[in-house]
Amino acid sequence: MLADYVPPAGIELVEFRDETTLLRERVNLLLRNGLFGFALVFTFLVLMLDLKLAVWVSVGIATAFMGGFLLFGSLGVTITMVSLFGLIIVLGLVVDDAIVIGENIDAERQHGWGGEIAANRGAHGVMAPVVVGVMTSIAAFVPLLVTGGTFGDVTRAIPLVVISVLLMSMLEAFCILPSHLSHGGPWSRGTIAKVQSRVAAGVAHIRDNLVEPGVAFAARWRYATLALALAFFILCLSLVQNGQVRFIFFPQIEGNNISASVVMPEGTPFERTDAAVRRISAGAAEVAESVRNETGEELFVSVTSTSGGNAARGVGPGAESGFSTAENLGQVQIELTPFGKRRMAAAEIERRWRAAVGEIEGAERVTFASAVARFGEDVEFELAHENEEQLIAAADSMKEELRRIEGVTEIKDSFDLGKRQLVFELTPAGRAAGLRPADVAVQVRQGFFGEEVQRIQRGREEIRVYVRYPEATRASLESLNDFRVRLPNGDRAPLLTVARVEESRAYSSIERIDGRRVVTVSANVDEAISTPNIANATVLSSVMPELEMSFPGLRWVQAGSTREQNEDLADIGSAFIIVLLIIYGMIATQLRSYIQPLAILVSIPLGVAGAILGHLVLGFPLSFVSIFGIVALAGVAVNASVVLVDLYNRRRREGLAPIEAASAAAARRFRPVVLTTLTTAMGLAPLLFEKSPQAQFLIPMGVSLGFGILISGFMVLFVTPSIAVIIEDLRGYRVDQESFAEAVESTATTSA
Numbered sequence: 001m002l003a004d005y006v007p008p009a010g011i012e013l014v015e016f017r018d019e020t021t022l023l024r025e026r027v028n029l030l031l032r033n034g035l036f037g038f039a040l041v042f043t044f045l046v047l048m049l050d051l052k053l054a055v056w057v058s059v060g061i062a063t064a065f066m067g068g069f070l071l072f073g074s075l076g077v078t079i080t081m082v083s084l085f086g087l088i089i090v091l092g093l094v095v096d097d098a099i100v101i102g103e104n105i106d107a108e109r110q111h112g113w114g115g116e117i118a119a120n121r122g123a124h125g126v127m128a129p130v131v132v133g134v135m136t137s138i139a140a141f142v143p144l145l146v147t148g149g150t151f152g153d154v155t156r157a158i159p160l161v162v163i164s165v166l167l168m169s170m171l172e173a174f175c176i177l178p179s180h181l182s183h184g185g186p187w188s189r190g191t192i193a194k195v196q197s198r199v200a201a202g203v204a205h206i207r208d209n210l211v212e213p214g215v216a217f218a219a220r221w222r223y224a225t226l227a228l229a230l231a232f233f234i235l236c237l238s239l240v241q242n243g244q245v246r247f248i249f250f251p252q253i254e255g256n257n258i259s260a261s262v263v264m265p266e267g268t269p270f271e272r273t274d275a276a277v278r279r280i281s282a283g284a285a286e287v288a289e290s291v292r293n294e295t296g297e298e299l300f301v302s303v304t305s306t307s308g309g310n311a312a313r314g315v316g317p318g319a320e321s322g323f324s325t326a327e328n329l330g331q332v333q334i335e336l337t338p339f340g341k342r343r344m345a346a347a348e349i350e351r352r353w354r355a356a357v358g359e360i361e362g363a364e365r366v367t368f369a370s371a372v373a374r375f376g377e378d379v380e381f382e383l384a385h386e387n388e389e390q391l392i393a394a395a396d397s398m399k400e401e402l403r404r405i406e407g408v409t410e411i412k413d414s415f416d417l418g419k420r421q422l423v424f425e426l427t428p429a430g431r432a433a434g435l436r437p438a439d440v441a442v443q444v445r446q447g448f449f450g451e452e453v454q455r456i457q458r459g460r461e462e463i464r465v466y467v468r469y470p471e472a473t474r475a476s477l478e479s480l481n482d483f484r485v486r487l488p489n490g491d492r493a494p495l496l497t498v499a500r501v502e503e504s505r506a507y508s509s510i511e512r513i514d515g516r517r518v519v520t521v522s523a524n525v526d527e528a529i530s531t532p533n534i535a536n537a538t539v540l541s542s543v544m545p546e547l548e549m550s551f552p553g554l555r556w557v558q559a560g561s562t563r564e565q566n567e568d569l570a571d572i573g574s575a576f577i578i579v580l581l582i583i584y585g586m587i588a589t590q591l592r593s594y595i596q597p598l599a600i601l602v603s604i605p606l607g608v609a610g611a612i613l614g615h616l617v618l619g620f621p622l623s624f625v626s627i628f629g630i631v632a633l634a635g636v637a638v639n640a641s642v643v644l645v646d647l648y649n650r651r652r653r654e655g656l657a658p659i660e661a662a663s664a665a666a667a668r669r670f671r672p673v674v675l676t677t678l679t680t681a682m683g684l685a686p687l688l689f690e691k692s693p694q695a696q697f698l699i700p701m702g703v704s705l706g707f708g709i710l711i712s713g714f715m716v717l718f719v720t721p722s723i724a725v726i727i728e729d730l731r732g733y734r735v736d737q738e739s740f741a742e743a744v745e746s747t748a749t750t751s752a
Contacts, residue, residue, distance in 0.1 A: 027079075027081065027084065029690065031084070032686075033088060033686040033687045033690060034084070034087060034088050034091060036686040037088060037091050037682060037683040037684065037685065037686050037687070038058075038061065038091060038683070040682040040683070040685060040686070041058070041061075041091065041095060041679045041682050041683050042054065042058045044675075044678060044679060044682055045057055045058060045095075045099075045675070045679070046192065046196075047195065047196065047199045048196075048199060048200075048203070048671070048674070048675055049099075049102070049103070049106065049196075049675070050106065050186045050187060050188050050196070051186070051187040051188040051192055051196075052181070052184070052186055052187035052188075053102045053103075053105075053106055053181065055187070056102070056177055056180040056181060057095055057098045057099060057102055057177070058095075059180075060094075060095070060098045060169065060172045060173060060176070060177055061091070061094055061095060061098075061169075063168070063172045063176065064094050064165050064166075064168040064169035064172055065087065065094075065165060065168075066168075067164075067165070067167075067168030067171070067172070068090075068161065068164040068165035068168050071164040071168075072160070072161070072164065075160045075164065076160075077157050077160050077161060077164075078157075080157065081698075082154060082155060082157045082158060082698070083157040083158070083160075083161050085158065085687075085698045085701075085702075086157055086158040086159075086160070086161030086162055087161055087165070088683065088684065088687055088702070089158065089161075089162060089632075089683075089684065089701070089702065089705060090161060090162045090165045090166065091683035091684075093137060093162070093166065093636060093680055093683075094165055094166065094169040095169075095676070095679050095683075096133070096134075096639055096676040096679070096680065097130045097133065097134055097169060097170055097173040098169065098172070098173040098177055099672060099675045099676050099679065100126050100129075100130055100133075100643060100672050100676065101122060101123055101126060101130060101173050101174070101177060101178070102122075102177060102181060103671060103672045103675065104122040104123075104125050104126050104672075105118055105119050105121075105122030105123065105178065105181050106122070106181075107122070108121045108122045108125070115182050115183070116182045118181075118182070119178035119179070119181055119182035120178070122178070122181075123174060123177075123178045126643060126646075127174070128590050128646065129590065129642045129643040129646040130170070130173070130174075130643070131170070132586050132587060132589075132590045132642050133638065133639035133642050133643065134166055134167075134169075134170045134639075135586055136582075136583045136586055136587070136635040136636075136638050136639070136642070137162075137166055137635040137636050137639065138162075138163050138166055138167070138635070139579055139582045139583060139586070139635050140579055140583070140631060140632045140633070140634045140635025140636060141158070141159035141162050141163055141632050141635070142159065142163075142575075142579070143572060143575030143576065143578070143579060143631050144156070144158055144159040144628055144631070144632065145159040145160065145163075146575065155625075155628060158628075158701075162632075203670070203671055203674070206670075207667050207670045207671070208667070211666055211667055211670050211717060212663045212664075212666065212667040213663070214718060215662055215663045215666040215667070215717065215718055215721050215722075216659055216660075216662070216663040218718040218719070218721070218722045219658070219659045219662040219663065219721050219722050219725045220659060222722035222723070222725050222726050222729075223726070225718060225719060225722040226719070226722060226723060226726065229602065229606065229715065229719045232606070232609055232715075233605045233606065233608070233609045235609075236608070236609035236610075236612040236613055237609070237612070239612055239613075239616055240612060240622060243534075244616060245612055245615050245616050245621065245622055246531050246533075246621040246622070247531065247533055247621060247622045247623070248527060248531050248532065248533070248621045248622070248623055249532060249533070249565045249623060249624050250623060250624055251527065251621055251623050251696075251700075253696050253697050256335065256336045256337075256338055256346075257333065257334065257335055257336065258333075258334045258336060258346055258349060258350055258353070258368070258369065258370040259331060259332065259333045259334065259368070259369050260280050260284075260331070260332045260353065260357070260366065260367065260368045260369075261310050261329075261330070261331045261365075261366070261367045261369075262276045262277065262280060262329070262330045262331070262360060262363050262365070262366050262367075263328060263329060263363065263364045263365040263366075264276060264328040264329075264330075264362060264363055264364060265328060265362065265364055266326075266328055267328070268327060268328040268362070269327065270307065270308055270327045272362070273307055273308065273327055273328055273329065273330050274307040274308075274330070276330055276360050276362075276363060277305050277306070277307045277330035277331070277332060278305070279357060279360060280305075280330070280332045280357050280360075280366075281303065281305050281332050283353055283356035283357035283358075284300070284303060284332060284334060284353055284356075285303075286356045287299070287349065287352045287353050287356050288300050290352075291344060291349075291352075295343070295344075297337075297342065297343060297344065298337055299336060299337060299342065299344065299349060300334050300335065300336060300337065301335040301336065301337055302334070302335045303332065303333075303334050303335075304332070304333045304334075304335075305330075305331075305332050306330060306331045306332075306333075307330045308325060308326065308327050308329065308330070309324055309325040309326065309329050309330075309331070310324055310329045310330065310331035311324075311331065311333070336349070346370040347370050347526075347527070347528060348528075349370065350368050350369075350370035351526065351528070353368060354368050354409070364412075365410075365412050366410075367410055368410070377522035377523065377524060378523065378524045378525040378532035378535065378536075379402065379408065379522060379523040379524070379525065379532065379535050379536055379539060380520060380521070380522040380523075380558070380559045380563075381398070381520070381521050381522075381539070381544075381556050381557070381558055381559060382518050382519070382520050382556060382557050382558075382559045383395055383398070383518065383519050383520075383521060383547075383554060383555070383556050384517065384518045384519075384554070384555040384556070385517070385551065385553055385554050385555070386553060387553070388517060390551050390553070390554070391517060391519055391554075392415065392519070393551065394547055394550075394551045394554050395413045395415065395519045395521050397547060397550065397551075398521045398543060398547060399411050399412075399413065399521060401539075401542075401543045401546070401547075402521070402523050402539070402543070405530075405535055405538050405539070405543075406529055406530055407525050407526045407527075407528075407529030407530030407534075407535065408523045408524075408525055408526075408530070408535055409523065409524050409525070409526055410523055410524045411521075411522075411523040412521075412522060412523070413519055413520060413521045413522070414518075414519050414520040414521075414522075415519055421503070422477075422480075422501055422502070422503055423501070423502045423503075424437065424440050424441060424444070424499045424500070424501055425437075425499060425500045425502070426440070426498065426499055426500075427497070427498055427499060427500055429493075429497055429498055430493075430497070430498030430499050433487050433488070433489075433493065433498060434487065434488040434489070435485070435487065435488070435498055435499075439485070439486075439488075440485060440495070440498070440499050443485055443486060444480075444483070444495075446467075446468070447468060447469050447474075447483065448468065448469060448474050448479075449466075449468065450466030450467060450468030451466060451467050451468070452464055452465065452466055453465055453466070453467050480495055480496070480501060481495075481496065482494075483495040485498055485499075520559060523535075531621070536558070540558075544556060565624070568624065569624075569627070572627055572628070572631060575631065576631050576634065579631060579634050579635065580601070580604070580634065583601070583634065583635060583638060584597050584601065587600050587601075587638070587642060590642070590646070591645065591646070591649065595727055595730065596645060596649075596724065596727055598723065598727070599641070599645055599720050599721075599723040599724045599727060600638050600641040600642055600645055600720065601638065602641075602716070602719055602720060602723055603637040603638050603640070603641045603712045603715075603716045603719075603720065604633075604634045604637055604638065604712075606637070606711060606712040606715045606716065606719065607630075607633045607634070607636075607637035607708035607709065607711065607712035608630055608633070608708065609711065610707045610708040610709070610710060610711025610712055611626065611629065611630050611633060611703065611704035611705075611707055611708040613707060613711065614703045614704070614706065614707025614708070614710075614711075615700070615703055615704075615707075617707070618688065618703055620699065620700050620703055621700075622700070623700050625697065625698065625700045625701045626700040626701065626703065626704050627704075628701055628704075629700065629701035629702070629703065629704025629705050629708070630704045630708065632701070632704075632705060633704055633705055633708040633709065633712075636680070636705065636708075636709060637708060637709060637712045637713075637716075639676065640669070640672075640673045640676060640677065640713055640716055641716045641720045643669060643672070644665055644666065644669045644673070644716065644717075644720055644721070645665075645720065645724060647665040647668060647669055648661050648662060648665040648721065648724050650665075651664050651665050658724070658725045658728045659725060662721030662722070662724060662725055663721070665721065666717050666718070666721050669717075670717065673713055673714070673716075673717060676713070677709055677710060677713030677714065678710075680705070680706070680709045680713075681706045681707075681709060681710045684702045684705060684706040685706065687699060687702050688702050688703060688706055
């Protein structure tokens with residue numbers, strides 16, 4: 001093992017970077033949050049349900065998880081940060097079907113049924129809506145499974161984990177849980193029973209005095225209720241539109257490493273590159289010293305400088321890592337004090353470091369990076385023009401305009417100039433002498449680079465012999481003044497007589513798309529000041545129209561991460577529509593109605609509004625990961641509504657008027673809705689408030705699911721029954737008149 005290795009005398013072995021520490025931190029973080037979430041769920045179940053039911057529902061979580069693990073191997077799921085996050089997501093979802101079934105069995109017991117009869121009646125009574133609810137949840141996670149691109153590859157383990165565990169939980173809830181609950185009586189005794197009875201009394205009080213009359217009132221004023229729900233949805237959407245909730249496609253993730261890379265022009269002497277690297281290192285030392293004087297905080301663990309090369313660390317599937325060597329490359333890498341021991345964010349350190357370094361004269365690019373991952377440039381446009389000079393001028397003009405946009409940094413283009421070179425062009429005298437450009441080029445090459453005249457075999461090696469000018473002659477361009485060119489007739493003439501010599505620099509690489517010369521102009525955005533979306537919108541609205549007017553014939557297209565972002569959002573938008581159609585089809589089949597599923601689907605926009613509101617409350621920007629959570633929310637949010645509408649239809653078949661059926665169904669479903677909603681939210685709660693930078697990548701999905709379910713779960717108690725009654729209006733049922741007549745008849749009967 002490396003720990004037992006003893007280096008030779010005079011060599012010291014120092015640990016530079018240990019990635020296993022970061023991995024252990026991530027795994028421990030998610031395990032800690034998962035266990036804490038499970039503890040919250042179990043505690044809440046004990047408060048709301050009999051101890052026996054709470055224990056067996058909790059045991060069902062472990063059973064479903066173990067069943068899911070049996071499938072992970074064949075599905076290619078390994079234990080990673082992403083798959084563990086999937087387990088945390090499903091922690092709150094997996095108990096929903098068990099709670100609904102267990103609570104219904106408990107209700108059958110309270111109605112006088114016992115043993116196996118109560119278990120059978122309870123399980124069969126909610127079988128159809130529970131199966132539909134689980135299948136809609138599974139359908140909602142399918143888009144994450146088929147989404148392409150880098151993000152789809154990274155997050156693919158989440159839907160596999162969630163779908164596997166949900167299938168196993170449904171199997172356990174129907175086949176195992178009723179068997180456990182069919183034997184013996186309640187387990188709650190003593191203090192636990194007293195606490196449970198107080199909680200049950202409180203829930204019953206809220207149900208009888210707030211929920212049931214509140215739902216009746218909302219159903220009576222059903223159109224106003226629908227209008228309020230629509231206004232709430234529009235208000236939450238406006239939070240994104242006016243910038244109160246920012247949208248950042250992939251927000252920066254705090255890391256414990258920060259680096260700066262410099263690219264000098266090709267052919268730059270090593271000494272100049274090394275001087276630039278030393279300046280960057282001095283800027284880092286200046287930042288560390290200033291922070292030490294301000295707060296006494298030590299920012300750096302180690303600083304590594306490399307002149308003549310840089311390291312590339314690949315991020316995401318297909319990314320490559322490696323080390324490039326060239327005299328014009330340099331890099332400074334800093335290992336920061338771990339975040340828990342460091343108060344200043346890595347992004348702020350990067351900002352100060354960039355300001356301390358300033359402009360490096362002659363550098364083509366200076367790039368700073370503090371985020372764990374960056375998928376392309378924040379702003380990137382490809383410009384094309386038939387005239388190369390116009391193209392270069394357009395690129396320069398665009399870079400000047402980008403510098404005026406607040407928050408835009410690290411502006412660069414793809415014009416990479418190569419080494420210095422000499423261009424020889426024949427003079428009229430040279431052409432009159434019969435020379436060709438190739439004649440001059442070959443003779444200059446022979447004199448300065450050399451001409452191979454012999455190869456000598458020496459053992460297994462081959463020695464090549466070149467004839468060329470002495471080193472002193474080749475070391476100076478002044479030698480060209482004395483260089484003489486052989487003419488076709490055998491005479492010699494001075495080089496400067498037969499050719500003009502100009503010094504220039506060609507491009508080291510030339511980009512072409514569809515045969516047209518293209519230059520890419522790109523930049524990054526400081527997210528503390530602005531967002532990539534705002535910067536790109538500014539470029540599209542003001543910069544590009546001006547360029548088109550100033551440079552007729554200019555063609556441009558958005559490229560890089562922005563183009564990928566639009567493609568990914570389009571993919572997930574299409575997937576979301578498909579999910580809605582699948583969910584609608586499942587619900588319509590179960591309810592045997594084409595219009596009544598609308599009362600259930602209203603929970604989806606309410607969940608979206610809740611997700612946006614959650615991002616505002618917790619201060620997170622909406623991101624691509626948040627959108628994944630919203631798509632997954634679409635299937636989860638309808639679970640409570642499916643069972644609620646199913647019960648409403650039963651009450652209608654029993655003869656209750658629409659408003660009475662709505663209030664009775666909501667009152668009966670209040671406790672399971674509270675249980676399923678709060679257990680899902682509690683399962684995610686520890687992760688939502690996690691401050692560790694390791695959790696920041698996946699928290700937005702938890703925010704979307706947790707807050708979306710919390711808001712929609714309670715709002716559907718009032719909105720869904722109201723829409724169910726509106727549907728009765730659309731069917732031509734005279735709700736108000738019949739309800740009034742039945743109420744008068746009931747009052748008369750009571751008086752008699």
